[in-house]
Amino acid sequence: MAASCASTLPSLSFVSSSSSNSPRRFRRSGVVAMASVGQKVYAPGVAVSEGNGGLPKIDLKSPQGSKAEIYLFGACVTSFKVPNGKDLLFVRPDAVFNGQKPISGGIPHCFPQFGPGPMQQHGFARNVNWSITDSEVTEGDPAVTLELKDDSYSRSMWDFSFQALYKVCLHSTSLSTTLKITNTDDKPFSFNSALHTYFCASIAGVSVKGLKGCKTFNKDPDPKNPLEGKEEREEVTFPGFVDCIYLGAPSELILDNGLGDNIAISNSNWSDAVLWNPHMQMEACYKDFVCVENAKIETVQLEPKQSWVAEQKIELL
Ligand SMILES: O=P(O)(O)OC[C@H]1O[C@H](O)[C@H](O)[C@@H](O)[C@@H]1O
Numbered sequence: 001m002a003a004s005c006a007s008t009l010p011s012l013s014f015v016s017s018s019s020s021n022s023p024r025r026f027r028r029s030g031v032v033a034m035a036s037v038g039q040k041v042y043a044p045g046v047a048v049s050e051g052n053g054g055l056p057k058i059d060l061k062s063p064q065g066s067k068a069e070i071y072l073f074g075a076c077v078t079s080f081k082v083p084n085g086k087d088l089l090f091v092r093p094d095a096v097f098n099g100q101k102p103i104s105g106g107i108p109h110c111f112p113q114f115g116p117g118p119m120q121q122h123g124f125a126r127n128v129n130w131s132i133t134d135s136e137v138t139e140g141d142p143a144v145t146l147e148l149k150d151d152s153y154s155r156s157m158w159d160f161s162f163q164a165l166y167k168v169c170l171h172s173t174s175l176s177t178t179l180k181i182t183n184t185d186d187k188p189f190s191f192n193s194a195l196h197t198y199f200c201a202s203i204a205g206v207s208v209k210g211l212k213g214c215k216t217f218n219k220d221p222d223p224k225n226p227l228e229g230k231e232e233r234e235e236v237t238f239p240g241f242v243d244c245i246y247l248g249a250p251s252e253l254i255l256d257n258g259l260g261d262n263i264a265i266s267n268s269n270w271s272d273a274v275l276w277n278p279h280m281q282m283e284a285c286y287k288d289f290v291c292v293e294n295a296k297i298e299t300v301q302l303e304p305k306q307s308w309v310a311e312q313k314i315e316l317l
Pocket of ligand 1 (some may be wrong): 104121122196219223243244274275276291
């Protein structure tokens with residue numbers, strides 16, 4: 001399938017990963033250019049530099065001046081700046097960049113478990129290094145694809161062979177991310193997943209529209225025994241602690257971040273959503289962010305060779 005950095009919502013397109021032995025490649029306006037692995041040449045607008053704690057990060061820059069940063073550790077997008085310099089994403093002040101703990105902020109992955117469950121909270125994908133398999137540019141918009149495969153660490157928790165490909169495309173006022181999970185094992189497996197996106201916000205002014213009518217599982221007061229209910233509000237606000245799962249969420253939510261911005265959070269195949277704000281549990285920073293998470297809480301089962309693909313797009317309106 002032809003690779004494209006153009007927004008693919010609602011129909012998905014996805015670039016296949018190159019095999020680990022093939023040269024790194026990048027495309028400019030549909031033309032594939034080749035560069036050898038050793039040279040570490042990336043598509044225009046894609047660069048790799050040393051980030052916090054010396055961890056490698058990818059910098060994406062669009063011709064219109066938008067920018068994004070993605071750490072290989074956890075394939076975590078930690079920054080998405082629109083051309084006026086405003087970062088729509090939030091990294092918690094207690095985030096550590098030591099390659100040991102997941103990065104608390106930006107867009108961490110929850111895979112293969114959202115949790116709570118038998119594995120560590122939110123699974124292992126946010127807690128390991130991913131690798132770059134591809135970079136490309138389409139009409140000036142840069143994109144990079146990261147890959148995660150099973151290893152002895154993942155198998156110690158989840159004994160399956162899998163491939164996760166995560167493509168991040170930067171546009172002038174939007175960022176799209178496509179996750180593709182493939183069963184490379186000879187037996188079926190099941191998982192759930194989420195993109196645990198932290199948005200910059202002024203919590204007193206935050207609202208999320210689009211969830212009315214969804215079935216809810218409210219983790220407040222007891223995360224281990226969520227209360228089943230139904231969302232009756234047109235706009236969900238955050239006057240206190242919020243930790244709630246929404247099943248059958250729509251393909252677009254509108255976030256008013258309380259800072260003067262409306263953000264469309266659209267998706268394809270992320271069928272559920274989670275809202276989270278820790279309130280006084282994180283007194284130092286709860287006023288400055290809200291998590292609006294595209295999620296797949298209901299279990300995905302994949303037979304050998306089958307794939308599951310889901311896309312998220314965050315767009316400043
Ligand atoms: O602190 P973390 O492991 O990143 O998790 C932070 C939060 O993530 C999700 O939103 C869950 O619904 C919460 O129950 C959890 O507390």
